[in-house]
Amino acid sequence: MKIYQGSISKESLNLFVSDIGSGEFFSYVGHLVSLEQAISVLGLLSPDFIEFDGHVFWQPNAQQYEPQKNYLKGLVETEAGVLEQSASRRDVERYRNVFSINQFFSKWEDAPNRPVFKVGLSEEDYRLCHLFAEQITRYWKRALSDCFPEKVFQFEIADDLLDEYGVCLTFWQL
Known part of the structure; x- marks a missing residue:
């Protein structure tokens, strides 16, 4: 067996x-x-993607994408803690595709006896955020491969990524 x-x-x-x-x-x-909650999570695991001017972005709803409101500018960290605007595809995608895991959730289980460990989270919630980010990465890689079989994407999971707070993930084309 x-x-x-x-x-x-x-x-x-x-x-x-x-x-x-x-x-x-x-x-x-x-x-x-509930069934609705479960299906919503499945939808989160397979978001919409937009390809615009050679850039690839994830979207909660591609029908609501407005290119004129989304300038092709990103951020890059030039030295410790200093962010500057950048127009390189890598920096634009890396910035625009950031998903802050712990800022995304508005509902958390009550656990008043758990002390803050890192980025405002208990150690358990911090580990769960990383686990969630790893699973999102796994599913989004597959979804991106299905949509863009000729492209290769790099994913990153980090704390306090660019101008976002907490456990974040992002991706860009290689």
Whole structure:
């Protein structure tokens, strides 16, 4: 017998505030997540992409993209903490594709006994944000490959990326 475990370790359940479904994700989701919430997460794992003037950007809704409002300017860190505008494709994509994980969520589980560890998060929530960013990266790489099979993308997960706060991810074309 061979066992092929999923890409998210069951041990990450130990980071959850709730112990419902401890040991596996199916019971947790079945008890606490509605069908609409589950489908929304699937939608988040496969966002819309826009290719504009050789640049590739992710969008929550491509139908709402307005090129005249989105200048092809990005930011680059020239020295520690100093940001300057840049028009290079790499810098524009890296800046415009930033997704701040912990700023994205407006709902968090109450855990008043967990002290702040880093970027305003408890150690458990910080690790969960990184886990979420890694999974987003995994799915977005696949989605980008499907949409742009001839292009190669680089992903980055970091704290306080450019002008965003907290655990962030971004990507750009190589």
